[in-house]
Amino acid sequence: MTAVLDHRRTNWKSALDWVAVHSLGLALGLMFALPIVFVFLTAVMSDNQAFTKDLWPHEWHWGNFLEVFDKAPLLKYLGNSMLYSLLATAGMLLSSIPAAYALAKLQWRGRNAVFLLVVGAMMLPPQVVAVPLYDTWSSLGLTGTLWPLIVPYFLFDAFSIFLLRQFILTIPQSYVDAARVDGCTEFQALVRIVVPMARPGIAATALFCFLYTWNDYFGPLLYTGERPDEWTLSLALSSFKGMHHVQWNLAMAVTLLIMVPAVVLFVFAQRSFVKGITFTGVKG
């Protein structure tokens, strides 16, 4: 008898628990989504309503999303952002894949020390090295352009090397050894065995590199701040609010537009993103 009662009580308790956890989960999801909803609602308001307390648009001004292109040369900034992100990502892949392979699958003395240097460089705040780097690029006459931001990726990107190494480590050594026994050079083993097998990891690393450069603010501010022609979207957005500070709706329309590429990428490559993030953290 008591056993039955106990059982019933646990059922009750677990049902309550289910409801509690799921309403909490729903509340959290809403909490994260609501700011974006407010931004969207503001972006389609009329100029006047954007100033008021009313959160729901009286009329839907879809034209705001087009109007912002008249207020600022957004297409030019979009081009600059694309140039920076795509070239940097391509350069990163060329330079980081071989380096990550050497750190993960080749045996050589000093490998651990080099890996520690990579991790150290990954954690170094960009502000620490900014003064001499700016000095150098300025003496080359390249400040005011995007090249100081892009060129380094063709040689060294610590975070990408670290992340790619983590992925390549998960490929069984026996595959690489088998390729060597079959007479493959290390280059062939990399191109024919490791790169195809590490494709999800390479995709995740490329996504992170694209996103980081797309979102970068300090770099473009440092090198192109004085040259509005070379601004990226992030930099333009930070000034847009100021230039049109009376127009909340337009500022928010630009804010939404700048988020679109990242969200689209995420929708198509959700699994790569999640994999990449969990690989970034230490596996406990």
Added chain:
Amino acid sequence: MTATLERVDVVRAAPARGRSRARHRWTVLAFLAPAILGFLLFFGYPLVATIGFSFTKYDLINPPEWIGLENYSYMVTDKLFRTAVYNTLWFVVVLTVARVVFALGVASVIARLKSGVGLVRTLCYLPSLAPPVAATLVFFLVMRPNDGPLDAFLGWFGIEGPLWFADPAWAKPGITAVMLWVSGDLMIIILAAILDVPQEQYEAAELDGAGPVRRWWHITLPSISPVLMFGVVNSIILALQLFTQAVVAGSAASGSADVTGNTKILGFPENSTLTFPVWLYTQGFRYFDMGYAAAMATVLFVVSFAATAVLVQRMRKASYQEEGGPGA
């Protein structure tokens, strides 16, 4: 069995042949060549140069002039340097605690969901894709004094909101709110660690009569402590580098048009958002006092290095376990 034997043979055979060994060395070098060059050009050299510049007076136009420790002794008297240190320390403490506790809390809830996990996880992660500039402006709208959504919400409870980003007491908490909103990556790392905890441990504890809270406290928390440690160090490094959100919040709140030229907006209001990197940037690239900026960069480097050393220690342990496992 045979497979293992073969592998041993290959490993043993390789160093025996001198020519292939030399070739191996060249291969390693070729694969690493761009990275070595890049590291030296963009990290090694500028790091040494920063330390060198920190002993000089340098404005980018005239050649650097040696002034010894003057930049460092000036720091002690620089009021805004102290403000910047205070603001950054504030973020190191508050942001680190808030970020780890918040991410742990959200991940713990998501881990217990039976349905809708994918949707909730996506919603929590999406904001972290937003560019920092955009995320800060989003909160600038939400926390708009008087007529913003947050103040409208507080109004239901009869609470009148402060001036948020325009109030020196609320600007840093405002930036912290932005940083929590975009902490989805840490949530996913912690969530993955929670889901990795062996189910048998929970079952054993359940048989012993432990409720969900005790199971979380005695099994989940100790099992994921390395990841929480990662979260702490990672957040400290994030706080030490806080720049974009501070600049954007300050400039938006000041209502000024020009982020790139105007120095008054940096740190607005009343220098409450003047973080260490912001003051470094102002000195070097607005006042063109490169020597003083380099001295500040050196200080930032020493502190970041200490934080990084802890993290490296942790990761070395973790990657050692990873490689040491069977089949690796």
